[in-house]
Amino acid sequence: MVDIxxxxxxxxxxxxxxxxxxxxxxxxxxxxxxGLGPHEVLIVSGIGQAAKIPHYLNVNVFNGLHGxxxxxxxxAKLAHPGLTVIAESGDGCMYGEGGNHFIxxxxxxxDITMIVHNNQVYGLTKGQASPTSDEGxxxxxxxxxxxxxxxxxxAVAVALDAxxxxxGYAGMKEHLTDLIVRAIRHRGFSLVDIxxxxxxxxxxxxxxxxxxxxxxLPIGYDPTDRELAxxxxxxxxxxxxxxxxxxxxxxxxxxxxxxxxxxxxLAVQKTDFDALRAIIADLA
Ligand SMILES: Cc1ncc(C[n+]2csc(CCOP(=O)(O)OP(=O)(O)O)c2C)c(N)n1
Ligand code: SF4
Numbered sequence: 001m002v003d004i005x006x007x008x009x010x011x012x013x014x015x016x017x018x019x020x021x022x023x024x025x026x027x028x029x030x031x032x033x034x035g036l037g038p039h040e041v042l043i044v045s046g047i048g049q050a051a052k053i054p055h056y057l058n059v060n061v062f063n064g065l066h067g068x069x070x071x072x073x074x075x076a077k078l079a080h081p082g083l084t085v086i087a088e089s090g091d092g093c094m095y096g097e098g099g100n101h102f103i104x105x106x107x108x109x110x111d112i113t114m115i116v117h118n119n120q121v122y123g124l125t126k127g128q129a130s131p132t133s134d135e136g137x138x139x140x141x142x143x144x145x146x147x148x149x150x151x152x153x154x155a156v157a158v159a160l161d162a163x164x165x166x167x168g169y170a171g172m173k174e175h176l177t178d179l180i181v182r183a184i185r186h187r188g189f190s191l192v193d194i195x196x197x198x199x200x201x202x203x204x205x206x207x208x209x210x211x212x213x214x215x216x217l218p219i220g221y222d223p224t225d226r227e228l229a230x231x232x233x234x235x236x237x238x239x240x241x242x243x244x245x246x247x248x249x250x251x252x253x254x255x256x257x258x259x260x261x262x263x264x265x266l267a268v269q270k271t272d273f274d275a276l277r278a279i280i281a282d283l284a
Contacts, residue, residue, distance in 0.1 A: 030177045033177065043060070067099075067101070069101075089116065091132045120150075121137075128141040154167060166183060171210060187249070215240070
């Protein structure tokens with residue numbers, strides 16, 4: 001049986017009080033609840049404070065370039081569909097540098113779980129605005145306040161008909177654990193956007209700020225109602241709904257369309273070098 005200790009305990013480089021700690025804890029608990037052993041899980045990240053998460057877990061890991069977690073996760077899932085593949089990074093990494101990959105993964109409906117630590121700021125590089133920063137947010141790099149309007153990942157995901165769209169909060173660990181479990185179990189692309197206080201560089205969206213606003217979705221909320229999901233995804237400010245905002249099953253999953261995978265995972269298939277040489281010769 002899998003135990004939380006199997007995922008290890010490591011010293012971190014995060015500031016005391018950072019929301020990343022709650023997310024790491026919830027993730028470990030979710031993996032245990034799913035009964036997944038470390039060898040069955042791959043976590044891919046990019047660059048940033050959130051992207052250090054695989055350094056602090058005993059699982060298969062790949063820490064790549066800024067914004068490139070999703071393409072690596074996609075390749076890994078195609079090579080080995082039996083793995084539980086999680087792409088996990090910050091809002092800058094996933095929605096800024098990796099924004100187009102986010103959109104493409106939803107359109108493909110590849111069976112990966114995307115976990116985004118959304119602190120509405122670039123933490124690692126000391127507090128510049130990120131794509132989810134509110135308009136007017138003042139930073140050292142944006143002394144007159146942010147001019148652009150914020151990117152809304154949930155509304156974009158619902159608009160693209162993503163199969164599973166959820167929002168959690170790092171300060172509500174049990175609730176967050178349940179969301180991650182449901183996201184991992186969902187077959188197809190799933191997004192868990194997690195509100196994460198950055199105690200060093202975001203002095204607006206603090207624990208107290210979230211406590212006042214974050215509310216679980218009402219009992220009876222129907223996540224299969226896409227119009228309702230879209231309206232819910234637009235709520236941010238006075239009230240912030242948490243939970244599974246949209247869920248849709250039955251969309252074809254990307255890896256199921258690959259004839260090459262009918263003979264088993266690429267990871268264990270033998271390479272046909274003669275066929276490969278013939279293709280290269282044809283291209284020459
Ligand atoms: C292509 C590229 N652009 C910029 C950087 C510099 N950089 C490193 S981390 C980072 C911001 C990370 O912010 P976010 O993804 O929100 O994660 P956080 O640190 O807040 O967890 C930036 C801009 C980089 N490493 N590579
Ligand atoms: S800078 Fe912010 S995001 Fe980075 S470790 Fe510190 S509190 Fe966390």
